[in-house]
Amino acid sequence: xxxxxxxxxxxxxxxxxxxxxxxxxxxxxxxxxxxxxxxxxxxxxxxxxxxxxxxxxxxxxxxxxxxxxxxxxxxxxxxxxxxxxxxxxxxxxxxxxxxxxxxxxxxxxxxxxxxxxxxxxxxxxxxxxxxxxxxxxxxxxxxxxxxxxxxxxxxxxxxxx
Amino acid sequence: xxxxxxxxxxxxxxxxxxxxxxxxxxxxxxxxxxxxxxxxxxxxxxxxxxxxxxxxxxxxxxxxxxxxxxxxxxxxxxxxxxxxxxxxxxxxxxxxxxxxxxxxxxxxxx
Amino acid sequence: xxxxxxxxxxxxxxxxxxxxxxxxxxxxxxxxxxxxxxxxxxxxxxxxxxxxxxxxxxxxxxxxxxxxxxxxxxxxxxxxxxxxxxxxxxxxxxxxxxxxxxxxxxxxxxxxxxxxxxxxxxxxxxxxxxxxxxxxxxxxxxxxxxxxxxxxxxxxxxxxxxxxxxxxxxxxxxxxxxxxxxxxxxxxxxxxxxxxxxxxxxxxxxxxxxxxxxxxxxxxxxxxxxxxxxxxxxxxxxxxxxxxxxxxxxxxxxxxxxxxxxxxxxxxxxxxxxxxxxxxxxxxxxxxxxxxxxxxxxxxxxxxxxxxxxxxxxxxxxxxxxxxxxxxxxxxxxxxxxxxxxxxxxxxxxxxxxxxxxxx
Numbered sequence: 222x223x224x225x226x227x228x229x230x231x232x233x234x235x236x237x238x239x240x241x242x243x244x245x246x247x248x249x250x251x252x253x254x255x256x257x258x259x260x261x262x263x264x265x266x267x268x269x270x271x272x273x274x275x276x277x278x279x280x281x282x283x284x285x286x287x288x289x290x291x292x293x294x295x296x297x298x299x300x301x302x303x304x305x306x307x308x309x310x311x312x313x314x315x316x317x318x319x320x321x322x323x324x325x326x327x328x329x330x331x332x333x334x335x336x337x338x339x340x341x342x343x344x345x346x347x348x349x350x351x352x353x354x355x356x357x358x359x360x361x362x363x364x365x366x367x368x369x370x371x372x373x374x375x376x377x378x379x380x381x382x
Numbered sequence: 383x384x385x386x387x388x389x390x391x392x393x394x395x396x397x398x399x400x401x402x403x404x405x406x407x408x409x410x411x412x413x414x415x416x417x418x419x420x421x422x423x424x425x426x427x428x429x430x431x432x433x434x435x436x437x438x439x440x441x442x443x444x445x446x447x448x449x450x451x452x453x454x455x456x457x458x459x460x461x462x463x464x465x466x467x468x469x470x471x472x473x474x475x476x477x478x479x480x481x482x483x484x485x486x487x488x489x490x491x492x
Numbered sequence: 493x494x495x496x497x498x499x500x501x502x503x504x505x506x507x508x509x510x511x512x513x514x515x516x517x518x519x520x521x522x523x524x525x526x527x528x529x530x531x532x533x534x535x536x537x538x539x540x541x542x543x544x545x546x547x548x549x550x551x552x553x554x555x556x557x558x559x560x561x562x563x564x565x566x567x568x569x570x571x572x573x574x575x576x577x578x579x580x581x582x583x584x585x586x587x588x589x590x591x592x593x594x595x596x597x598x599x600x601x602x603x604x605x606x607x608x609x610x611x612x613x614x615x616x617x618x619x620x621x622x623x624x625x626x627x628x629x630x631x632x633x634x635x636x637x638x639x640x641x642x643x644x645x646x647x648x649x650x651x652x653x654x655x656x657x658x659x660x661x662x663x664x665x666x667x668x669x670x671x672x673x674x675x676x677x678x679x680x681x682x683x684x685x686x687x688x689x690x691x692x693x694x695x696x697x698x699x700x701x702x703x704x705x706x707x708x709x710x711x712x713x714x715x716x717x718x719x720x721x722x723x724x725x726x727x728x729x730x731x732x733x734x735x736x737x738x739x740x741x742x743x744x745x746x747x748x749x750x751x752x753x754x755x756x757x758x759x760x761x762x763x764x765x766x767x768x769x770x771x772x773x774x775x776x777x778x779x780x781x782x783x784x785x786x787x788x789x790x791x792x793x794x795x796x797x798x799x800x801x802x803x804x805x806x807x808x809x810x811x812x813x814x815x816x817x818x819x820x821x822x823x824x825x826x827x828x829x830x831x832x833x834x835x836x837x838x839x840x841x842x843x844x845x846x847x848x849x850x851x852x
Contacts, residue, residue, distance in 0.1 A: 227679040231616055240623045252630070256637040277549045300552050300643040305651070314637075384784045409705050410788075411797050411814040426786065426797065431723050433788065455704045455822035465532075476528065483532040483851070491540055 251316040272303035386434040412459035495520040508837035511847035527828035558849035566645035568798035583769035585649040590727040594757040600792035649774035690744040694827040704823040707816040708794020713745035720790035
């Protein structure tokens, strides 16, 4: 009965539930490992721009002045390189795919107020440290000059003697 | 490093390839590389799993003879080299005359 | 009186073609006398990108040469660089690479079965085969995170490990897929309607296949036992498998070889999971590559060459990919001579054309 080779499978399929998901009506299922889209936790990001440098397609832009982190999701190739290289583990890979759109949009994220305050505080402390270090260096230079002057004076004294 | 590679001047190329054809090898691929100002053509032949290469260095503007008399299937490779690198290859059995790749820039790898 | 000759253009847009290839068919009545193939509709210049991306980033570009044999392209490029830099990947990395390679071979062959069923007008068989392809894609997604582009290759090893519990979960899935394909196999290899479309169509002799430089299942269907996996790259030297050939030399033989290779791949995956070593997945690399190398690997569609010429800088001078379809086109033109016009779509599909990797 070679004619009915596939008929059996077809009959079985008539009574099986569909092999596909009713996606736009129901939710889509993803694997745990699925690389869907990039998310950035704006509470921990320090705007170091390592992700911007590592991105093979240049989809990420970090603006330190405006304190924003932007991504162009339609340039992103979901390679996970930024997530692997993030020093603060602020970036993460979410399971859902990028939402479709009619324009190649750019998504801007501003740092959270808390993180802004933290960064400002860090910047202030850094500035203080720098100022302190400068002060130290000035003092050191001054004392060195003093001793040098002293030595020079001494040698002059020696000469006159 | 590339194993089993022989360097041949352009004049001796056809004789060399004739030898290989008589030995019964098959053509694996032909590829061009731009090194400095010159071009390097790499002809790869194989017998079962053994691979050997013939390397020819040519200057820009040189005319290379086609090997399609001996290996009729080489026409795609030769047309590709002509279209991408702008190297003139004479006597191809199916000459597309620059129409194999439809690139907006002529010879983009030149 | 001799029949009048006319030229029928076939492609680049045609219902049976997934990708653009153009063939000028010189016909006499219903017989094709000569076929002149031409490509070049989707040339993207990816080979030239190698001079603009650094050699580590280029892996992502190499993977994107093609959507079906993506893993193989990434592997070929990485393997060539590793040979230039004298890096030996760890055992586990090699085994996982082999496993993913075989999964993508299964995915590619099942996809081809569906396209073939579509080409001879068996829609429900097409749906049935792609149901199993979906399962393979799910496995790939579970292992790597990507369904089509895996982004798991890295020079020196892998970017992420595939845990053992995911790997052992593959075994029941493989059994299910194999069972399903065996049900479909009956339709492909013994259904009289299908046999009428495949048997004796597009015969290619053993001598012609070698002379015209055929590769892969197209070559093996003509009775030539050549499979680059036998060279033992990655972990293939530890695997137990035979070369599958067919003496038919026609479309039926090509179908037979590909179906058998699906089972063979499933077997190799089982062996991989069984023998999987435990050690690490990545060997750190130092410096820049300097030298040239050509890797030849067996893609689902046949042998593919990856030539890399590096000169000790961040950017590589030249990468060249010779894909199997590129090598199979002259032989396709040969098989088209003397066939009926109605068989042309089937013959074009039997070489499993992948035009975007051919033109890069």
